Amino acid sequence: MAEVRxxxxxxxxxxxxxxxxxxxxxxxxxxxxxxLLVLVGPSGSGKSTALRMLAGLETVNEGSIxxxxxxxxxxxxxxxxxxMVFQNYALYPSMTVGENMGFALKQAKVPKAExxxxxxxxxxxxxxxxxxxxxxxNLSGGQRQRVAMGxxxxxxxxxFLMDEPLSNLDAKLRVQTRTELxxxxxxxxxxxxxxxxxxxxxxxxxHRVAVLDxxxxxxxxxxxxxxxxxxxxFVAGFIGSPAMNLIxxxxxxxxxxxxxxxxxxxxxxxxxxxxxxxxxxxVGVRPEHLIQTPDxxxxxxTVVEExxxxxxxxxxxxxxxTEATVVVRVDGExxxxxxxxxxxxxxxxxxxxxxxSGVRLGKPVT
Amino acid sequence: MSNAVVDREVDSKKESRANEIxxxxxxxxxxxxxxxxxxxxxxxxxxxIPFLFTLFYSLTDWRIDKLEPRQFIGIDNxxxxxxxxxxxxxxxxxxxxxxxxxxxLFSLIVGTMLAILLDRKFFGQGFIRTLLITPFLVMxxxxxxxxxxxxxxxxxxIINWILNGLGQESVEFATRYPMGSxxxxxxxxxxxxxxxxxxxxxxxxxxxxxxxxxxDGASTFGIFRQITFPxxxxxxxxxxxxxxxxxxQVYDHIEVIVGGxxxxxxxxxxxxxxxxGGGNRFGLASTYSIIVVIASIIIANIGLRVLxxxxxxxx
Numbered sequence: 001m002a003e004v005r006x007x008x009x010x011x012x013x014x015x016x017x018x019x020x021x022x023x024x025x026x027x028x029x030x031x032x033x034x035x036l037l038v039l040v041g042p043s044g045s046g047k048s049t050a051l052r053m054l055a056g057l058e059t060v061n062e063g064s065i066x067x068x069x070x071x072x073x074x075x076x077x078x079x080x081x082x083x084m085v086f087q088n089y090a091l092y093p094s095m096t097v098g099e100n101m102g103f104a105l106k107q108a109k110v111p112k113a114e115x116x117x118x119x120x121x122x123x124x125x126x127x128x129x130x131x132x133x134x135x136x137x138n139l140s141g142g143q144r145q146r147v148a149m150g151x152x153x154x155x156x157x158x159x160f161l162m163d164e165p166l167s168n169l170d171a172k173l174r175v176q177t178r179t180e181l182x183x184x185x186x187x188x189x190x191x192x193x194x195x196x197x198x199x200x201x202x203x204x205x206x207h208r209v210a211v212l213d214x215x216x217x218x219x220x221x222x223x224x225x226x227x228x229x230x231x232x233x234f235v236a237g238f239i240g241s242p243a244m245n246l247i248x249x250x251x252x253x254x255x256x257x258x259x260x261x262x263x264x265x266x267x268x269x270x271x272x273x274x275x276x277x278x279x280x281x282x283v284g285v286r287p288e289h290l291i292q293t294p295d296x297x298x299x300x301x302t303v304v305e306e307x308x309x310x311x312x313x314x315x316x317x318x319x320x321x322t323e324a325t326v327v328v329r330v331d332g333e334x335x336x337x338x339x340x341x342x343x344x345x346x347x348x349x350x351x352x353x354x355x356x357s358g359v360r361l362g363k364p365v366t
Numbered sequence: 367m368s369n370a371v372v373d374r375e376v377d378s379k380k381e382s383r384a385n386e387i388x389x390x391x392x393x394x395x396x397x398x399x400x401x402x403x404x405x406x407x408x409x410x411x412x413x414x415i416p417f418l419f420t421l422f423y424s425l426t427d428w429r430i431d432k433l434e435p436r437q438f439i440g441i442d443n444x445x446x447x448x449x450x451x452x453x454x455x456x457x458x459x460x461x462x463x464x465x466x467x468x469x470x471l472f473s474l475i476v477g478t479m480l481a482i483l484l485d486r487k488f489f490g491q492g493f494i495r496t497l498l499i500t501p502f503l504v505m506x507x508x509x510x511x512x513x514x515x516x517x518x519x520x521x522x523x524i525i526n527w528i529l530n531g532l533g534q535e536s537v538e539f540a541t542r543y544p545m546g547s548x549x550x551x552x553x554x555x556x557x558x559x560x561x562x563x564x565x566x567x568x569x570x571x572x573x574x575x576x577x578x579x580x581x582d583g584a585s586t587f588g589i590f591r592q593i594t595f596p597x598x599x600x601x602x603x604x605x606x607x608x609x610x611x612x613x614x615q616v617y618d619h620i621e622v623i624v625g626g627x628x629x630x631x632x633x634x635x636x637x638x639x640x641x642x643g644g645g646n647r648f649g650l651a652s653t654y655s656i657i658v659v660i661a662s663i664i665i666a667n668i669g670l671r672v673l674x675x676x677x678x679x680x681x
Contacts, residue, residue, distance in 0.1 A: 057577050078583040090578035094596035103592075104582035151582070161581075 008063035038206030046215035083152035233358035259297025269362035280355035289348025296345035423652035458636035477560025510622030544630035567601030
């Protein structure tokens with residue numbers, strides 16, 4: 001068990017100067033002992049690269065990485081005491097399940113009897129006992145995933161690294177395994193860094209979630225706070241399903257408009273708006289924070305997604321001279337159909353971002 | 367009563383339908399078999415019929431330098447193989463075994479090493495790969511001549527020139543080490559073939575498996591021995607089998623480099639010597655051929671099995 005620290009760590013592809021790509025740029029990140037931290041972002045965001053830098057599979061071109069205050073930046077993977085689970089599991093095809101799980105211990109010259117005991121213990125935790133003598137090719141996807149997990153936990157490493165370990169499973173199994181994995185991590189109490197592109201997975205599993213985009217850390221916080229207080233436009237749009245409504249608008253003096261209504265602004269946002277020289281802003285409202293009210297902005301329903309308990313209404317709203325699409329969450333019982341007219345207004349927290357820089361206005365919501 | 371008539375009608379309808387389905391299936395079968403037929407006939411004509419003829423010749427005493435007609439002598443040719451007069455045959459057989467085993471083994475080793483070196487990204491990779499393949503593209507006779515004159519020659523061969531430069535005496539390689547000289551040329555020519563096969567195996571590996579092994583603490587050599595090598599097994603087996611099939615038939619190199627002096631005459635060379643090469647003993651030479659075919663099949667089977675078991679134990 002250990003804490004992990006990235007200090008201005010960068011991974012640069014190409015030969016410096018022109019054409020060099022910073023896949024991960026000056027990443028600063030502290031991961032506490034026993035924490036499950038999720039790295040999330042779209043493809044190309046550098047989340048996997050950041051994980052592989054910690055594993056020692058990618059060179060750290062600038063900055064350093066510490067595991068338990070030991071600088072591991074220049075150490076090869078085998079000297080870092082980490083275990084990694086790969087997206088395609090990367091099981092050793094010529095070895096049985098038992099040999100796969102015991103491989104790391106064999107490399108560490110652990111005596112055979114002890115090795116066997118540890119493998120059996122891990123197999124018991126993961127319900128893999130009947131499969132110990134099988135080859136990976138004779139296992140199902142879910143079983144392979146568990147073998148990959150088993151290979152990691154047998155070693156009792158300082159840190160678990162997970163590179164999209166669930167993305168090759170079917171949807172149902174993924175949801176189930178997600179819970180088991182979070183439970184396993186909690187029981188073992190081992191620090192875990194978990195990479196995924198799926199924001200639902202990130203929100204449900206992570207103690208904290210770090211959002212990356214284009215190699216830059218956008219925000220790192222608890223799932224709750226990422227949702228309620230996104231630090232910038234990217235996080236606002238990335239976290240949450242369905243996504244936050246992000247409506248671009250021109251300022252009218254010190255007022256912002258949402259359709260035909262004026263956006264209610266808190267004092268700190270008002271102050272930031274006054275101080276700002278920008279003219280274009282983005283109003284962000286979550287679908288559940290839009291309410292139907294007679295004096296709201298008029299709009300017309302185009303698509304209705306019924307989810308049973310709720311329904312999401314996609315509506316077209318005249319705004320700033322064009323039509324903007326907004327998503328409104330309504331009660332599942334309300335009978336709204338395509339073509340219905342409704343009037344909506346902001347009835348909850350609103351997030352204002354500078355359209356140019358994407359930076360949030362006002363203090364974060366606590 | 368009318369019911370019975372209806373039933374019979376239904377039955378006959380069912381029957382004709384079943385027949386129709388059978389007919390369609392048969393036609394489908396012929397559609398699949400027919401295109402292979404010409405190739406099958408051709409193979410029978412050019413391999414199986416000559417083999418049967420050879421089998422027949424091997425049971426005769428047939429010399430074209432004598433006036434006596436071909437005589438059927440039963441298995442006398444076969445029984446004579448154990449006699450003192452046939453010790454050259456046994457020698458040639460032993461040379462064939464040694465030459466094939468060594469050439470296959472060394473070209474596998476060299477080819478694997480080259481494949482490992484090539485299995486990484488570097489500038490000019492394609493060019494180097496092409497260069498490394500070229501020995502395999504050279505005609506066997508040309509390869510033999512090149513090595514005999516340019517490399518191994520006593521007076522102006524490159525190897526002797528290097529030896530002289532190092533203060534050593536020149537060596538008449540082809541005379542003093544006839545089999546060694548031939549094997550060197552064979553390895554030079556066949557390593558690229560093995561390299562290509564092993565390279566295909568290396569490139570078929572999942573890179574994340576190797577990364578996983580590194581994270582699990584295996585050394586570079588450990589990864590090769592425990593992960594890569596077992597995965598290369600089918601490729602090594604294929605290389606061994608194909609290499610052995612071709613190398614057991616080597617003739618040109620021997621003809622060019624050592625030209626019949628003792629010590630490097632393998633079976634194909636000896637068979638040629640005893641028949642069209644002046645020996646004129648066609649019946650006896652046919653017997654040799656039959657023995658070679660049978661022995662090859664047996665040895666190839668045993669060899670493959672032994673090899674698989676060896677590697678199985680290792681992994």
